[in-house]
Amino acid sequence: MRKAIIIILALVVALSALPVTFACYNGGWGNWHRFWRPQQTVYCCQNYCNVIFTSVSADDNELTFTEPKDVGETTASINHCTKDQLVITIDNAYPGYEGIVDFCIKNTGSLDATLTSIDINNPNTGYLQLDLNGEVQEGVTIHKCTSKCGQLVIYGIPQWEDAQNKTFTFTIDLNFQCNCTPGNCETAFAYSHCYATCFSHWGFTTWGWTNGTLAPRDRSYYLSLYAGAAHCEISRGEKVGWLTVNYDGSRAIVTYRMYYGHKMDETHLYVGNEPLPRDNNGDYTVARGQFPYSHDLNNASTDQYIVDGLSGNIYVIAHAVVCD
Secondary structure (H helix, E strand, O other): HHHHHHHHHHHHHHHHOOOOOOEOOOOOOOOOOHHOOHHHHHHHOOOOOOEEEEEEEEOOOOOOOOOOOOOOEEEEEOOOOOOEEEEEEEEEEOOOOEEEEEEEEEEEOOOOOOEEEEEEEEOOOOOOOEEEEEOOOOOOEEEOEEEEEEEEEEEOOOOOOOOOOOOEEEEEEEEEEEEOOHHHHEEEEEEEEEEEEEHHHHHHOOOOEEEEEEEOOOOOOEEEEOOOHHHHHHHOOEEEEEEEEEEEOOEEEEEEEEEEEEEEEEEEEEEOOOOOEEOOOOOOOOOHHOOOHHHHHHHEOOOEEEEEEEEOEEEEEEEEEEEE
């Protein structure tokens, strides 16, 4: 027994010498895989954050004015071990080739996380130029249990003979800082007794509602904003604010307003003629990272979107991260 205690104490001393913050979370000990990667995650007792890639797809511009070409190919995959790295390869590249990689990331933890850096490890200097677009940028905050999406455009392969038939491989890594001061935040969706349909109607397990169809009219539509209404049961949730939708047939003005004591950290909005937005494959989606409009906020009590170019009857999905 005495020998076992000595071994445990020696282990504690050895671990304390490592440059990592490590503590219990969710009532147990930390994730050992993450433990050995201190540059990625800071753990707090009972809470943690963890940002991973959840989806990736690749495409290219192999088209001519008369027929498609099948020469180069861009492929992208998620490192199945760490989940926080993309591996991208261009085979049989040729001058003028352009690749596009669409991806989404998610904070699967219980605390907010801020992306401190996005490392693009590109050993192909002189051949490839890379442009990162979308919501995934350095400094962005990803709230717990939420997703954001980005796009990498690969272009600029020079008109050199030795660029033909080459294979280029590079990686993208996420580095983030965990916000160890968790707030009492909840997901909220707009709901109308007359117009709301739960996402489960289309087979989704994520709760929330689409509201429609909303026809053009002179007066406003009023929708309640419910937080924490799991399974679309408003009796489980709390009414934290309301939404007004003013739609004249071509423009929709959507305004969020919070009740006293509640603030918004972010909002996502979909407005369209179909009940749900579609993803890159053309399928219905309820992933907030796929909604066409979003705002990152800081304890806001109001928010507003103006959506032009509409026609006919519309649907509205309004989401917010609401904190006390």
